[in-house]
Amino acid sequence: MLKTDPFWWEDFAAFDGGPAEQPEACDVVVVGAGLTGCSAALTLARAGQKVLVLDAQRPGYGASTRNGGMIGGGYRLSQAEMIALYGPETASRLLMESHVESLAFAVSRIKDEGIDCDYHQYGRFRGQWNDAEYDATARSLDDLRKLVPINVEMVPKSRQRSEIGSDLYSGGMLLLDHGGVHPGKYLNGMLAAATRAGSQVMGDTPALAVDRAGSDFRVTTPRGTIRAGAVLMATNGYTQPRFAWLKRRIIPVSSYLIATEELPDGMADELFPTGRMCVETRFRHCYFRLSPDCKRVVLGGRAAMGKISTTRSAIILRSLLVEIFPQLKNIALTHSWTGHTGFTFSFVPNIGQSDGIWHALGYSGSGNALAPYLGHKAALQMLGDAGGETGFSKTTLETRFWYRNRPWYLPFAHALYRMKDMQDDRRRGK
Numbered sequence: 001m002l003k004t005d006p007f008w009w010e011d012f013a014a015f016d017g018g019p020a021e022q023p024e025a026c027d028v029v030v031v032g033a034g035l036t037g038c039s040a041a042l043t044l045a046r047a048g049q050k051v052l053v054l055d056a057q058r059p060g061y062g063a064s065t066r067n068g069g070m071i072g073g074g075y076r077l078s079q080a081e082m083i084a085l086y087g088p089e090t091a092s093r094l095l096m097e098s099h100v101e102s103l104a105f106a107v108s109r110i111k112d113e114g115i116d117c118d119y120h121q122y123g124r125f126r127g128q129w130n131d132a133e134y135d136a137t138a139r140s141l142d143d144l145r146k147l148v149p150i151n152v153e154m155v156p157k158s159r160q161r162s163e164i165g166s167d168l169y170s171g172g173m174l175l176l177d178h179g180g181v182h183p184g185k186y187l188n189g190m191l192a193a194a195t196r197a198g199s200q201v202m203g204d205t206p207a208l209a210v211d212r213a214g215s216d217f218r219v220t221t222p223r224g225t226i227r228a229g230a231v232l233m234a235t236n237g238y239t240q241p242r243f244a245w246l247k248r249r250i251i252p253v254s255s256y257l258i259a260t261e262e263l264p265d266g267m268a269d270e271l272f273p274t275g276r277m278c279v280e281t282r283f284r285h286c287y288f289r290l291s292p293d294c295k296r297v298v299l300g301g302r303a304a305m306g307k308i309s310t311t312r313s314a315i316i317l318r319s320l321l322v323e324i325f326p327q328l329k330n331i332a333l334t335h336s337w338t339g340h341t342g343f344t345f346s347f348v349p350n351i352g353q354s355d356g357i358w359h360a361l362g363y364s365g366s367g368n369a370l371a372p373y374l375g376h377k378a379a380l381q382m383l384g385d386a387g388g389e390t391g392f393s394k395t396t397l398e399t400r401f402w403y404r405n406r407p408w409y410l411p412f413a414h415a416l417y418r419m420k421d422m423q424d425d426r427r428r429g430k
Ligand SMILES: Cc1cc2nc3c(=O)[nH]c(=O)nc-3n(C[C@H](O)[C@H](O)[C@H](O)COP(=O)(O)OP(=O)(O)OC[C@H]3O[C@@H](n4cnc5c(N)ncnc54)[C@H](O)[C@@H]3O)c2cc1C
Pocket: 031, 032, 033, 034, 035, 036, 037, 054, 055, 056, 057, 058, 059, 060, 061, 062, 063, 064, 065, 066, 067, 068, 069, 070, 071, 072, 205, 206, 207, 208, 234, 235, 236, 237, 238, 239, 240, 254, 255, 256, 257, 287, 300, 338, 339, 340, 341, 342, 360, 361, 363, 364, 365, 366, 367, 368, 369, 371
């Protein structure tokens, strides 16, 4: 029987429940106890603010403890697309923040707070789907290096086996600064740091409404109301329909993951000789790695755009796993789970305010580095600290007239992506 809780939850400490009584007032209410909310709370509490973090579920219930544990930078958009959207100056600031500054910030937060989360700078191998793509990526590296100082190199197919025990790709790109974490331990550590700094955290306490009360806000929960000087929404892909303005701007897209049973002796070294985190460039967008104890493979991907059962997603992801590593055809799965990423229409995150209520979200598929970084930047902006300056305040959080709360069009998007999958096959001459 497959377990449907994330594999990482086996090492995810139980939360002690926070204060017995909900406070009547505080300086800041943070809604959502994921990486964004906990990082913001840490910065705010360190600055002397009385902070209350609310989570509708157990703190860390969202994407922050469900993800693949890869930590790095980059966007879904090319440099050219970023420049077209935001102009050269903001685009280069955003590239620098995504590729370099957010990663450096997250790693320093892990180190400074003594977060024991199996962080290691493993490097990331991005498998290229065909020869033409490999050549184009190699050519574009010089342009990227001119904009951002990143530590990256190409690995030709002839050397691929020294990085990954698969022949599926036409070589790859190696992002040497990227690393991996255990997401459950990462969130535990960020939550502990926020509470150590003085923040109060309450689980099972959804914010039901946030209303203006003079120059303050009134946050309503099932336990009563809290008066707060400021509110930060850190709910990303778990944003609820009751927060209609944000909900119309953040599209929840499910990502699915599986974990294998423990591998036979020697197999981990054969599949991941250097322990790299691995991703790929085809539209199915598989991402895979060893578990931090090097005993299992964890693989995620776009099994579907809409909601499917974790039994069905396990079948789809297992076939992708065996396509990448035929060596695993007799290895069973133990876990199959899912979580919501939060996409913006521009694919770029955003910090801002609507009616005086702050938000930091829209990581569009990544976030282990960006979420703590944007949480911190949002906190600094709320404090009026000039260190809060960021290109992510200049991005846009748009909606579309046809997008209202429910992503009704996801099955159509899925059909479109299936066509792109078929294009992937054609690009490989299948
Ligand atoms: C399956 C999957 C794989 C991923 N893999 C990677 C990866 O390998 N690398 C990477 O960098 N990123 C990855 N990501 C993305 C990354 O996990 C997220 O971008 C990041 O965790 C977002 O953090 P967050 O704190 O903003 O949101 P979340 O961690 O999603 O937290 C939001 C919280 O808000 C709470 N909430 C919602 N509404 C309310 C309310 N009304 N009141 C109180 N609480 C509320 C929810 O319960 C939830 O706990 C992945 C995401 C998923 C889903």
